[in-house]
Amino acid sequence: MTLTAPSEAAEVYGGATPRHHGRQDNVIYAARLENRSGSVIMPIFQPASEAEVTRAILKGFTRDLERYAESEVVVVGGGPSGLMAARDLAKAGVEVVVIERNNYIGGGFWIGGFLMNTITLRAPAQKVLDEIGCPYEEYSKNLFVTPGPHACSKLIAATMDAGARIQNMTSFEDVVIREENRVGGVVINWTPVQALPHEITCVDPIALESDLVIDATGHDALVIQSLEKRGLAKRIGEGGMWIERSEDAVVEHTGLAYPGVIVAGMAVCSTYGLPRMGPTFGGMLLSGRRAAEEALRQLNKGVPAAKPSETKSKAIARKR
Numbered sequence: 001m002t003l004t005a006p007s008e009a010a011e012v013y014g015g016a017t018p019r020h021h022g023r024q025d026n027v028i029y030a031a032r033l034e035n036r037s038g039s040v041i042m043p044i045f046q047p048a049s050e051a052e053v054t055r056a057i058l059k060g061f062t063r064d065l066e067r068y069a070e071s072e073v074v075v076v077g078g079g080p081s082g083l084m085a086a087r088d089l090a091k092a093g094v095e096v097v098v099i100e101r102n103n104y105i106g107g108g109f110w111i112g113g114f115l116m117n118t119i120t121l122r123a124p125a126q127k128v129l130d131e132i133g134c135p136y137e138e139y140s141k142n143l144f145v146t147p148g149p150h151a152c153s154k155l156i157a158a159t160m161d162a163g164a165r166i167q168n169m170t171s172f173e174d175v176v177i178r179e180e181n182r183v184g185g186v187v188i189n190w191t192p193v194q195a196l197p198h199e200i201t202c203v204d205p206i207a208l209e210s211d212l213v214i215d216a217t218g219h220d221a222l223v224i225q226s227l228e229k230r231g232l233a234k235r236i237g238e239g240g241m242w243i244e245r246s247e248d249a250v251v252e253h254t255g256l257a258y259p260g261v262i263v264a265g266m267a268v269c270s271t272y273g274l275p276r277m278g279p280t281f282g283g284m285l286l287s288g289r290r291a292a293e294e295a296l297r298q299l300n301k302g303v304p305a306a307k308p309s310e311t312k313s314k315a316i317a318r319k320r
């Protein structure tokens, strides 16, 4: 069976008439273009039916979801700290998946502050930009600037290039709890499901098991909040802005906040009551890096494991 497109389509195709050759019943279509004299013009794209496209999406997605139903690290939140942690972990050969509730990845890293998309970083964080191949300028001694979209897209690409899986449009709902209340993964659902009233959706979530969860959900520290609701952890809430104090403090306090949970980025400020840092991002990147180092230590991969007593006393010191 041959289907000829409406005559006006010839204008769109620059004088060529699109023809769709093939049978409709269970036979794959092969499209080709013929010009007015009837000779065949090679199509730009190779044929692929709608069903084939649907199956490709389904198979690719389920293969990845199946693989990451169990992983070593789940990073909750795809902002600068979460991406940085995931990138360093994947680079070190760790199986890591980033859960991001938005369709877009990057959190606050697209915008520098006040809806102005110049990102600032203080030394030594510009070295991360060197690593991910993002150009920047020195605005004043040791203070660097770069366009947010450039830095953010480079960091996303570096994270995926390193081998991390990113699961967007997926919201963290809760933690998976194991013996002695250790966290052993995350409970997730599609973001649109969460956006609808419960009486309409009633869609149960699913869970991803992992050895460690990194809370990189920003100001809300949602993983810690989910533990707080059960009286298992305490979140102090972030303090007022003090850039020079807060960036060092957030990196310094990044680490294991609860058995199975590492905090990174603004979630650290929120957990420990540290001053917020506002529109500068070096602390976020280096906190993500510190979170990855701590995860490697916890997983006994390459970094010397801290003695349990050390970890405990560090955690107690942080709470003070």
Ligand code: 48F
Binding pocket: 076, 077, 078, 079, 080, 081, 082, 099, 100, 101, 102, 105, 106, 107, 108, 109, 170, 171, 172, 173, 216, 217, 218, 219, 222, 264, 265, 266, 267, 277, 278, 279, 280, 281, 284
């Ligand atoms: O907010 P966000 O960028 O956190 P961050 O990595 O960096 C903070 C800075 O952007 C900035 C700042 C410092 O300069 O103050 O705000 O600490 O990224 C957090 C990510 O977590 C996602 C959210 O969409 C964002 O991309 N997120 C939040 N809630 C959930 C979530 C959830 N329930 N499930 C999955 N992702």
